[in-house]
Amino acid sequence: MKRILLLILAVWWAGGVQGQTKQANAARKSKADAAWVKNIPVEEVIKWRRHIHQNPEISFKEEQTSKYVEDVLKSMGNIEVSRPAKTSVIGVLKGAKPGKTVAFRADMDALPMQEETDLPFKSKNDGVMHSCGHDAHTAMLLGTAATLSRMQKELPGTVYFIFQHAEETPPGGAIDVINSGALKGVEAFFGMHVLPDFPAGHVGILPVGAASTAQDIFNLNIIGKGSHGSMPHLGIDPIVVGAAIVSALQTVVSRNVEPGEMTVVTIGKFQSGDAFNVIADRAELAASIRTTSDKTRKQVEERIKEIIESITKAYGATYELDYINTYPAIQNDEALNAHARKSAVAALGKEQIFDAPMMTASEDFAYYRKIAPVSFMTLGIGKGPANHNPGFTVEESALQNGVKAQVQIILDYLNK
Ligand SMILES: [Zn+2]
Ligand SMILES: [Zn+2]
Structure with a gap:
């Protein structure tokens, strides 16, 4: 029984890969492709992706994944491999001619959640799943590295392939990679994120300027004074203080932030009290704050701190506040974005390129702007869950x- 099942699975799997290859060939024939397109190891990209998908690892624990990536890069023969952090890998391809230095980044971490698909290559690690598509990012960038490594002789300049750990968990892996100093001299950074609900294989160019949001978090403890429910004059009610704070925080977006500056302040947690006739002595609040510019981010943080300080004081309570800045917003560079669009159109035809809306999520790709301009884009992966x-x-x-889009973007950048 088991053997029959295995046989069916094997036939299904092979059929799947063959199907992909047929589709890929059809795509190739649809327009006059550059000569290098035939060097894209399409089937290996799918094999790499499935292997990584089946063996997911959470942020900062990408030990097997980074080893796998390192081995694949080394097998290409002409890529220098280094480790800027324990579970990050950088591959450097030096072209035969001098020129510029460009980097493309993929992230490699999975999420701590149980996979609920029935894929034949579903996660083997209980409670861990590649549900953000970082397996696809890693496989695609390996495919890009393999394709370009075969063009070393005609390549001007240097390409950095960044396989980064821990995108999903602040403080994130990008900061470690940047602080390692391994990216000195890189003049431009590109990145690509898969996105469902857009046609498979269509590249979405994100807006110039904010392409994602900055995310900050706060945890607040309001310390009041417990009392009998019938004796409020002897207590300080932290629920009343918290309610006043929650109401006042709504005015940060509506009254302080410039209209048109996308900002969200969400109080996601407000917990206090155990009994109907007891005035509690503490309340716990937590919030998520999204902004798109450094100026507004700072302004919102200052206003939130002022409101908490003044209201607790007015009510005679005290507080403990932990305000955490996580990732800033990705700020797409205008010239690099135009470059990405032009190259993507050249590689895929303009009917496969679309204007993607700003991502409301946050991404630590944003940090690479500390070194050089960045451009982040999306890749449609068809209908499906978020x-x-x-x-x-x-x-x-x-x-x-x-x-194809990645290779074209890199080639055009180096040949410009
Ligand atoms: Zn994610
Ligand atoms: Zn992601």
Whole structure:
């Protein structure tokens, strides 16, 4: 029984890969492709992606994944491999001619959640899943590295392939990679994120300026004074203080932030009290704050701190506040964005390029702007559940287009 099942699975799997290849060939024939397109290892990209998908590891623990990536890069023969952090890998391809230095980044971490797909290569690690598509990012960038490594002789300049750990968990892995000093001299950074609900293989150019949001968090403890429910004059009610704070915080967006500056202040947690006739002595609040510019981010933080300080004081309570700045917003560079669009159109035709709306999520790719201008884009992966959903899947036919766009973006940048 088991053997029959295995046989069916094997036939299904092979059929899947063959199907992808047929689709890929059809895509290739649809327009006059550059000569290098035939060097894209389409089937290996799918194989790499499935291996990584099946063996997911959470942020900062990408030990097997980074080893796998390192081995694949080394097998290409002409890529220098280094470790800027324990579970990050950088591959450097030095072209035969001098020129500029450009980097493309993929992230490698998975999420602590149970996969609920019925893929034959579903996660083997209980409670860990590649539900954000970082398996696809890693496989595509390996495909890009393999394709370019075969063009070393005609390549001017240097390409950095960044396989980064821990995108999902602040403080994130990008900061470690940057602080390692390994990216000195890089003049431009590109990145690509898979996104469901857009046609598979279509590249979405995100806006110039804020392409994602900055995320900050606060945890607040309001310390009042417990009392009998019938004797409020002897207590300080932290629920009343908290309610006043929650109400006042709504005015940060509506009254302080310039209209048109996308800002969100969400109080996601407000817990206090155990009994109807007891005035509690503490209340706990937590909030998530999204902004898109450094100026507004700072302004919102200052206003929130002022409101908490003044209201607790007015009510005679005290407080403990932990305000945490996580990732800033990605700020897409205008010239690099135009470059990415032009190259993506050249690689895939303009009918496969679309204007993607700003991502409301946050991404530590934003930090690479500390070194050089950045451009982040999306890749459609067909209809399906959102990123971070236990049923998240990637339509693999999209991956070849992702590699094509990446290679073209890098080649055009170096040849400009
Ligand atoms: Zn994610
Ligand atoms: Zn992601």
